[in-house]
Amino acid sequence: MTGNPRWDDKGPHIMRNGGERSKVLAINGSPRKNGNTATLLGEICKIAWNRGDKVELINLIDLDFSDCMECMGCKKGTECVTVDDMQGIYKKMQEADVIVLGSPIFMDAETGLTKNLIDRTYALLSPRKDGTFDTRLRKGKKAFVVFTCGMNDGEVIYHRLTTRYFDTFVTMLGCKDFRSFIVPGTSTKVNVLERPAAKTVLEEASRFFGAE
Numbered sequence: 114m115t116g117n118p119r120w121d122d123k124g125p126h127i128m129r130n131g132g133e134r135s136k137v138l139a140i141n142g143s144p145r146k147n148g149n150t151a152t153l154l155g156e157i158c159k160i161a162w163n164r165g166d167k168v169e170l171i172n173l174i175d176l177d178f179s180d181c182m183e184c185m186g187c188k189k190g191t192e193c194v195t196v197d198d199m200q201g202i203y204k205k206m207q208e209a210d211v212i213v214l215g216s217p218i219f220m221d222a223e224t225g226l227t228k229n230l231i232d233r234t235y236a237l238l239s240p241r242k243d244g245t246f247d248t249r250l251r252k253g254k255k256a257f258v259v260f261t262c263g264m265n266d267g268e269v270i271y272h273r274l275t276t277r278y279f280d281t282f283v284t285m286l287g288c289k290d291f292r293s294f295i296v297p298g299t300s301t302k303v304n305v306l307e308r309p310a311a312k313t314v315l316e317e318a319s320r321f322f323g324a325e
Contacts, residue, residue: 134165137322138209140202141172142216142227149261149305153296154215156306157257157318161211164322169205173226176202181232191249193236203236211255211322212282218262218271218295231281238285248287256282257321258293259314261305267297268310292321 139158143150151172158168176198186194193199206212216227223231238246258278264270275293282288294317296310305311 135161135167135210136208137161137166137168137211137213138205139168139170139213140215140230141170141174142214142224142230144174144224144226145217146172146174148217148301149296149299149303150215150217150259152305153259153261153311153314154213156315157213157215157259160315160318161213161322166211166322171202171205173230178202178229178233180229181235187236187238188240191239193233199230199233202230202233206234206237207251209254211257212288213257213259214278215259215261217299218260218267218274221271223260223274234281234286246285248285250286252287252289254286254288255290255321256286256288256292257318258282258291260293260295261299262295262297263300265298268295271295290321292317 137158139154141151141154145151154170158170161168178197178199179195182195184194193203214227214230216223219225222228237249239249240246258275260267260271260274262271272295275295278293279291283291294310294314296305296308296314298308299305299311306315
């Protein structure tokens with residue numbers, strides 16, 4: 114299956130339906146739905162769709178979910194007790210074979226929307242008696258994370274973000290395969306897809322989605 118997938122606007126969620134080979138959940142952590150991060154995520158989604166995957170892209174800016182309240186309800190029970198749009202994201206993350214996450218870098222870190230999402234994934238950790246955790250996510254998932262930033266040397270300055278997200282998705286959430294990238298020099302005046310690092314991301318995405 115090749116070509117451009119058709120977008121169906123269904124409220125806060127934008128769906129791309131390809132085949133049924135794998136389920137890919139893409140999450141845009143930028144407040145801009147047509148910015149550099151969204152553009153790059155869209156191209157990654159095309160790669161998965163052309164491979165025959167079922168792809169869904171969510172814009173966090175369209176959803177209503179609160180900060181983690183540290184109420185520990187998810188540790189007394191088996192799930193987050195806060196009722197908001199995060200409940201739907203938990204379900205989609207559980208069902209997905211691949212999670213793709215994108216965020217611009219604001220003030221030395223990912224966006225507040227993205228950090229809020231990551232904080233709320235604490236509910237996906239099940240405590241052990243020794244104080245460590247098991248993931249509540251289905252085993253065997255893969256994750257692909259991309260950050261964009263305006264600074265030309267951002268991949269050096271913000272490299273620690275890629276390490277932190279490795280810990281989040283692999284060490285804590287139990288993903289079996291993980292890739293993370295920073296695309297620097299992505300101001301609003303440039304075409305992000307023309308940046309050398311963006312081309313590398315798309316090449317790696319082709320290999321990542323082609324791998325079993």
